[in-house]
Amino acid sequence: MAKRELPGHIAAALAGAGGATDSAGQPWAGRSLEGDGNPLHQFDKDDGKPDAGYTAALEALVAGKGTEAEVVASLATARVYVAIIATLGEEAESEHGLTADKEADLALVTLTAPDGRKALPVFSSVDSLSRWHPQARPVAVYAPRAALSAVAEEAQLLVIDPGSDMTFVVRRPATWALAQQREWVPSYTDGSLTAIVSDAAAAQPAVRQVQLSAAGGVASRTADGTLVSGGGAGPELRVTLQLVPGLAQEDVQTVAAALQRSLAAHPEFVERVDSLELKITR
Structure with a gap:
């Protein structure tokens, strides 16, 4: 039987990926990215579903049994997702004659609110992010860390699950309180x-x-x-x-x-x- 060759674009991608070892020459075989000893993956057991505490607080608010402050309080310990989009910075031609990305930038997605203020969209689940922007990459963070990102981006609002059944806006004072990990009083x-x-x-x-x-x-x-x-x-x-x-x-x-x-x-x-x-x- 004749040997089957990989398509050129797949072979080029594999050739540029470091083969069986990482960039330091360490083999990939036998590695695990799970476990408490892995400092790079804080959410390695994450199922991508909404945080239970946030979901309960939001459902209580919609039902008229909860408050806005309780929803914000639930975010203090909630895992959420921010949306990252890769944008091409520079192209190069590989040794196989194919055009490949030489440099790519990762950009945090922001929005402009109706009143002109900058807002950071945040998502309670991978599904809600994918429905909103299929090309965006979800990055899991705790909500206070997302609030810090909003402050760094000079965004005054956190918009949770835009375009979903229930979109919740965290205004500037509450966003700052989350970033500082202190209680917010409306x-x-x-x-x-x-x-x-x-x-x-x-x-x-x-x-x-x-x-x-x-x-x-x-x-x-x-x-x-x-x-x-x-x-x-x-x-x-x-x-x-x-x-x-x-x-x-x-x-x-x-x-x-x-x-x-x-x-x-x-x-x-x-x-x-x-x-x-x-x-x-x-």
Whole structure:
């Protein structure tokens, strides 16, 4: 029987892959990439399915039995996937006359949110990533590490499972809290912010009362239209100002602008609040 030859492109790939040994000359035979002794594969037993804690927290939120803060808290220990895409940097011709990749770059995929901010897509499972971008490579990381990547990429949002049945957006303050591995308190339940806003409003004699609550941007919807009380992209904090009666419209605008300037200059407020909705009543 005549000897069968490998197709040229396969032979070229094998010839450039180091053969039976790695680049250091060590044989591949007998090696295992599994086990606690392998420092390169933290998730070598990973099945690619969503983290159970995150899934439970998200299902509770959708069912109206959980909170946005509980979903973010579940991410503190959750394994997620970031999407990596290989882009050709330089081509070269092999000794077999075939064009091959000489250099390739791996790029972290980012998105632009509707409000223009940069966002990092993150996926709870390999399937959700593959459905969103079939050519992307999944890289397993803990969610706090993904949050660090978002900060490094100057992304202000984490978007979990874009295009899925339930997309959950982690806004900037929560992303920073994850990256720093500390608890996140939503601005609309943060009692310390009430004092900050009240102090700023006290400088405006026309303000009679201040109230903080969750804004409409906190909510999101599932793919089938179910309203969910969390996971939205913002604005997440509503400041309601009750003003004295009889003010002209230009006076109302002056009070609102002065309060916004004061809050924008307060470092703690800026750190804890992603986006603000101001409501005026008289």
